[in-house]
Amino acid sequence: MTESTTESVEDFRLRARAWLAANMEPRDVRPPALVDDDVHEWLAARELQKRLYEGGFAGICFPRAYGGLGLTPAHQEAFNDESQDYEMPLHLNIPTFAICAATLLDVGSEEQKRDRIGAAIRGDEVLCQFLSEPGGGSDLAGLTTRADRDGDHWILNGAKTWSTSAYAADWGLCLARTDWDVPKHQGLTMFLVPAKAPGVTMNRIRMVSGSREFCEEFFDDVVLPDSAVVGEVGGGWTVASRQLFHERNSLGGGSPYTSGRGRPRMLPKVAPVDVARAAGLAGDPAVREMVGEALALSAVQRQTAARVVRAMESGVLPLAASSLLRLLAAESAQLNDDLALKIAGAGAATGAWGDPGLQGRAGIGFLSRQSASLGGGTTEIARNIVSERLLGMPREPAPDRDIPFSQVRRGR
Ligand SMILES: Cc1cc2nc3c(=O)[nH]c(=O)nc-3n(C[C@H](O)[C@H](O)[C@H](O)COP(=O)(O)OP(=O)(O)OC[C@H]3O[C@@H](n4cnc5c(N)ncnc54)[C@H](O)[C@@H]3O)c2cc1C
Structure with missing residues (x-):
């Protein structure tokens, strides 16, 4: 750049x-x-x-x-x-x-x-992310996938989940624990893992909407060379923090590395305006008001994203402000899903038996409404970041932050 x-x-x-x-x-x-x-x-x-x-x-x-x-x-x-x-x-x-x-x-x-x-x-x-684990994604630093040194190699064992489009990927950025005797943020290392390496078992997850965009992976004695380490050994949290910044920034529409506008056609999402037309309600004043509300919020979201990105670039706002983009993008996406469903009315239910019409799609799209407030870190975590790092409010208590990870009590 x-x-x-x-x-x-x-x-x-x-x-x-x-x-x-x-x-x-x-x-x-x-x-x-x-x-x-x-x-x-x-x-x-x-x-x-x-x-x-x-x-x-x-x-x-x-x-x-x-x-x-x-x-x-x-x-x-x-x-x-x-x-x-x-x-x-x-x-x-x-x-x-x-x-x-x-x-x-x-x-x-x-x-x-x-x-x-x-x-x-x-x-x-194609690249993907192996971050979240079956034990939880919000407490990313508490992960338990491990990489152990063996001669001049690393041996990776553990499980990841919710990896978007991993089935189509060649490599994944995988965060693993390499030191259990230091506090949780300090014992992590990021690795570049071939998605189809020996020892990687990948399953696609079918969601209630029918989508199979996510995968779960099991790593069994996957051998990785030293050159697979991204950043420093033990510096995985620094790498993950950059990754999470880029994730929030891009989900909020602030990345310079995306090319072309809009979302891939595979997503079963429909715009309220298209549902209104399909349902013959484009002239209905109440429906026009809903369509206007969705369009207005999406315009506000785009313009706010541009403003926050400029402020981060010039140093007026810290990079943690990418959480603002992520929050607003989720609000806008969920309003779209809510209004598309409302306008589709009973027609949305036809999606349940596979009607590919726009009203049926509004119903199917609504089934994955919550994903907007989970992907890229949840809305609650984004609000925590805004309160702690932008507004300077007290930090959330974390009794496990400063003790060796091996001494942290964990569920089994
Ligand atoms: C569309 C989408 C794409 C994704 N892509 C990927 C991917 O490519 N790779 C990947 O590794 N993961 C991916 N994920 C997983 C995502 O990162 C996790 O879903 C997310 O981090 C939350 O983790 P969890 O689902 O385990 O929920 P949990 O962490 O178990 O959280 C459950 C609930 O508790 C709340 N909560 C947890 N901790 C706190 C706290 N401290 N304060 C307040 N509330 C809290 C959460 O907000 C949430 O509502 C994706 C998820 C979605 C929906």
């Missing part, structure tokens, strides 16, 4: 406009078919990413040394404006680029940056 560029944003925009028109297909705005397996969507995303790379429009804000273009967020914004009517590899935005590659860029080794970021930008690899 800091590399100088000789091409102005306007010239870049015009060049992108012409290239997109000649090389990318118009965006398919139809709701996606409700299919059981979306692996084909991932293959398509990789192909689209390869096309962007060959055309010279991939990794706009990543440094040239790692396969990107070394341009500014303003260039990325211009590209986002120009590309919104075209098919884009939106699946790769989160977590591959905006969370995992961004974290590697901050704290990875030269080899990790060159190999993993480069491969992702070329469309060859």
Whole structure:
């Protein structure tokens, strides 16, 4: 992002406009078919990413040394404006680029940056996050997946869960405990783990909405070389903190590393305005009011995100302010789901027997309403961060913070 560029944003925009028109297909705005397996969507995303790379429009804000273009967020914004009517590899935005590659860029080794970021930008690899565990995700520093030193290797054992799109990934950033005799935040190390390494068992989780976007993983004596360590041994919390910052920032719409606007078509979400049209209620004053409310909050969310990102960049606000973005994004997403359901009325229930119409989709989308206040750390944790780190309120008591992790009492 800091590399100088000789091409102005306007010239870049015009060049992108012409290239997109000649090389990318118009965006398919139809709701996606409700299919059981979306692996084909991932293959398509990789192909689209390869096309962007060959055309010279991939990794706009990543440094040239790692396969990107070394341009500014303003260039990325211009590209986002120009590309919104075209098919884009939106699946790769989160977590591959905006969370995992961004974290590697901050704290990875030269080899990790060159190999993993480069491969992702070329469309060859997908990255995911192995953080949350069956024992709980909010207390991330209390995790119990372990990596033990064995000669010049590490041996990984444990279990992770809720890993978004891990089934489509090549590598995962995995936080593990490497020292049990120091307080919980100090004994962690981050590893880059091949998602299909010997000893990794991965299962897809089917949710009530029918979605299978999450996986659970079991690690049984997975052998990792020293070069798999991201950052310092024992410095995993520093790496995870960068990762969580990038996660909140990107979920809140503040990342310069996402390319293209909108969400992947696979998500069974519908906008209140589309449901209103489908239900023949676009002229109903009460429905128009609801649609207006959703549109207004989403505009406020976008503009607040832009303002908070500028404030973090200039140092006016600390990076903990990314929790504000994450909170507002969840409010807006949940209002959308609530109003889509309300407008769909009884028609929403048709989703229960697989009606792919928009009213049925409003019902299906509502089933995953809560995910917006869980993913990227829960709303309660985000409020804790805002109160403690932005408002300077007293820290939440944590009796296990300063004692060796081996002495912390844990459920079995
Ligand atoms: C859409 C989505 C995508 C996700 N993607 C990934 C991923 O790619 N990789 C990954 O590793 N994980 C992922 N997760 C998991 C996510 O990080 C966890 O769900 C989240 O951290 C909460 O952990 P938990 O579900 O174990 O709930 P718990 O931590 O068990 O929390 C349960 C409830 O208790 C509340 N609570 C807990 N501690 C406190 C506290 N100190 N103060 C107040 N309230 C508290 C929580 O807010 C929550 O309401 C994803 C989740 C979702 C929904």
